[in-house]
Amino acid sequence: MAQFQGVDYFMIDGLLSEEERMVRATVRSFVDDEVLPIIEKHYRDGTFPMPLVGKMAELGLFGTTLPAKYGCAEMNNVAYGLVMQELERGDSGVRSFASVQSGLVMYPIYAFGSEEQKDRWLPALAKGEKIGCFGLTEPDYGSNPGGMVTRAERKDGGYLLNGAKMWITNGTLADIAVVWAKLEGEVRGFLVEKGTKGYTAPEMKGKHSLRASVTSELVFQDCWIPESNILPNIKGLKGPLMCLSQARYGIAWGAVGSAMATYDAALNYAKSRIQFGKPIASFQLIQEKLVHMLNEITKGQLLALQLGRLKDAGTVKFTQISLAKRNNVHHALEIARMAREILGANGILDEYPVMRHANNLESVKTYEGTHEMHTLILGEDITGIAAFH
Amino acid sequence: MKLIACVNHVPDTAAKINVAAGGTSIDKNGVNFVINPYDEFAVEECLRLKEKNGGEVVAVSVGSDAHKETLRKALAMGADKAVLLKTDDDRDSFGIASALAGYIKEQSPDLVLFGKQSVDGDDAAVGGMVAELLGLPSVTVVVGLAIDGSSVTAEREIEGGKETVKASLPCVITAQKGLNEPRYPSLKGIMGAKSKPIEERPAATVPARVQVVGMKKPAAKAAGKIVGTDATAVPELVRLLHEEAKVI
Numbered sequence: 001m002a003q004f005q006g007v008d009y010f011m012i013d014g015l016l017s018e019e020e021r022m023v024r025a026t027v028r029s030f031v032d033d034e035v036l037p038i039i040e041k042h043y044r045d046g047t048f049p050m051p052l053v054g055k056m057a058e059l060g061l062f063g064t065t066l067p068a069k070y071g072c073a074e075m076n077n078v079a080y081g082l083v084m085q086e087l088e089r090g091d092s093g094v095r096s097f098a099s100v101q102s103g104l105v106m107y108p109i110y111a112f113g114s115e116e117q118k119d120r121w122l123p124a125l126a127k128g129e130k131i132g133c134f135g136l137t138e139p140d141y142g143s144n145p146g147g148m149v150t151r152a153e154r155k156d157g158g159y160l161l162n163g164a165k166m167w168i169t170n171g172t173l174a175d176i177a178v179v180w181a182k183l184e185g186e187v188r189g190f191l192v193e194k195g196t197k198g199y200t201a202p203e204m205k206g207k208h209s210l211r212a213s214v215t216s217e218l219v220f221q222d223c224w225i226p227e228s229n230i231l232p233n234i235k236g237l238k239g240p241l242m243c244l245s246q247a248r249y250g251i252a253w254g255a256v257g258s259a260m261a262t263y264d265a266a267l268n269y270a271k272s273r274i275q276f277g278k279p280i281a282s283f284q285l286i287q288e289k290l291v292h293m294l295n296e297i298t299k300g301q302l303l304a305l306q307l308g309r310l311k312d313a314g315t316v317k318f319t320q321i322s323l324a325k326r327n328n329v330h331h332a333l334e335i336a337r338m339a340r341e342i343l344g345a346n347g348i349l350d351e352y353p354v355m356r357h358a359n360n361l362e363s364v365k366t367y368e369g370t371h372e373m374h375t376l377i378l379g380e381d382i383t384g385i386a387a388f389h
Numbered sequence: 390m391k392l393i394a395c396v397n398h399v400p401d402t403a404a405k406i407n408v409a410a411g412g413t414s415i416d417k418n419g420v421n422f423v424i425n426p427y428d429e430f431a432v433e434e435c436l437r438l439k440e441k442n443g444g445e446v447v448a449v450s451v452g453s454d455a456h457k458e459t460l461r462k463a464l465a466m467g468a469d470k471a472v473l474l475k476t477d478d479d480r481d482s483f484g485i486a487s488a489l490a491g492y493i494k495e496q497s498p499d500l501v502l503f504g505k506q507s508v509d510g511d512d513a514a515v516g517g518m519v520a521e522l523l524g525l526p527s528v529t530v531v532v533g534l535a536i537d538g539s540s541v542t543a544e545r546e547i548e549g550g551k552e553t554v555k556a557s558l559p560c561v562i563t564a565q566k567g568l569n570e571p572r573y574p575s576l577k578g579i580m581g582a583k584s585k586p587i588e589e590r591p592a593a594t595v596p597a598r599v600q601v602v603g604m605k606k607p608a609a610k611a612a613g614k615i616v617g618t619d620a621t622a623v624p625e626l627v628r629l630l631h632e633e634a635k636v637i
Binding site: 060 | 574575580
């Protein structure tokens with residue numbers, strides 16, 4: 001297969017720095033050489049490609065924006081976004097792994113942790129020697145995390161944790177779980193280490209989506225958390241919501257990568273598939289679809305890039321992240337479905353990446369704030385009226 | 390060891406190339422330029438030799454400011470410093486080799502590595518010319534390299550097989566695909582490249598020995614011919630291959 005050349009109808013490359021383009025080139029080659037050749041088999045088998053962890057770490061794809069003293073690349077948010085874009089061109093599950101490790105584990109330890117916690121965990125997480133997961137969602141509390149029932153109880157020298165989390169990416173693989181629980185009625189963050197008595201993380205089976213990613217339950221039964229493992233510098237729901245802003249930001253970029261993959265597959269297919277004696281790309285109905293795909297990718301690229309520039313300037317609002325996540329994932333899924341239609345029956349085969357992306361995006365549209373919740377967040381922002389209270 | 394990797398900034402192999410007005414050069418507008426793919430093997434080999442033996446890797450390029458992008462890629466891969474021998478002219482191979490030879494002579498490196506050819510002009514000439522200008526041994530199209538004290542053993546590709554040769558250091562090596570698997574610049578490498586120097590010097594000038602007088606794209610391929618769709622077409626196919634195409 002020819003090397004992927006990117007989609008850049010609006011000369012957006014000119015808005016990127018040389019470093020940002022170099023980062024993208026590195027991750028693009030990595031995805032072509034290391035992810036695409038193995039991903040369909042992992043997807044079919046329902047396994048996460050573990051050999052990629054060390055390779056991603058070596059390239060610096062975990063905690064990309066965090067300081068060099070923790071072994072991180074200390075790059076800007078646009079470079080981080082481009083990493084997410086290229087990884088998700090490979091697979092949403094691979095991007096999810098890096099998103100969770102970076103935005104949901106390394107970020108809260110960096111932002112809310114003690115110096116000891118940072119020194120102990122961040123270098124190991126950056127090197128991929130340790131894997132992390134993030135426990136917020138519960139079986140009965142998804143869009144409404146404030147209702148969580150997982151509880152921590154203060155005891156001498158630590159805490160007793162009880163409850164359960166669900167839909168946790170990397171849960172079974174994780175050496176360290178960042179778990180949010182109520183302590184005396186207030187949401188607090190705890191670092192739960194693998195092997196802690198009373199802590200189990202069984203894998204959830206039967207997924208038709210994100211099959212190359214591990215999704216788990218986390219179960220805590222009188223699980224003992226030493227005082228040194230509470231995140232000292234954050235209280236309240238704001239903590240996990242700040243983490244989600246990091247992850248949603250990465251998803252806004254990642255969705256563009258997924259859309260590029262399915263558009264590229266559809267465009268190449270349409271130009272080579274002959275029906276009625278000519279390539280199907282010559283039919284108006286196909287052209288309309290391809291143009292719509294390109295159009296939405298271009299808008300999504302500009303949205304993601306400006307979002308990144310705002311984040312780098314420190315002025316981004318969480319509602320802007322909601323808009324970009326909502327828009328880009330919605331259109332990535334629409335583009336994947338259109339690509340499936342253009343590929344006809346071939347679209348359902350794993351010889352092409354299209355159905356895998358379409359299936360993955362069903363999850364991406366729902367996780368990290370459903371499409372609907374982002375709509376209501378934006379609705380509240382522009383009307384001043386919350387529709388969900 | 391002092392190791393020099395000579396790198397060129399060339400059109401991306403996937404780029405669609407058009408001839409510029411005047412008919413003697415390519416139209417660079419809208420063309421993405423990258424490090425010459427064979428030069429990546431040269432840089433990678435230098436980095437591996439440094440990791441094994443210690444020393445310094447210097448990446449050198451002859452060309453315009455645009456070549457800095459390729460030099461920064463070499464720095465991001467791990468080269469210690471970079472030198473741009475600056476010229477805005479499109480030079481012939483001898484002009485490039487002369488500029489490089491002057492710089493390399495002054496540095497007295499242990500080993501100079503090139504890609505076996507640049508995928509722009511495809512002359513495959515500069516490495517050999519530099520060796521000749523410096524009076525150094527040169528080994529071309531190398532797919533395996535081992536350093537032992539002051540000698541180098543290189544495996545090189547020849548028609549239908551491989552040849553192993555020995556040479557003494559210092560020498561010039563040109564790298565072929567298969568010598569190694571070039572690393573991707575890591576994100577830390579890319580950040581680190583920002584603080585590494587790119588030294589700029591004017592490229593020494595010599596009169597061109599070769600001048601491009603014309604450049605044109607290959608003629609568009611004619612449509613294929615379908616002789617038939619079953620076994621009855623075989624005799625006619627054989628006849629055409631023999632008489633018209635003259636391949637059997």
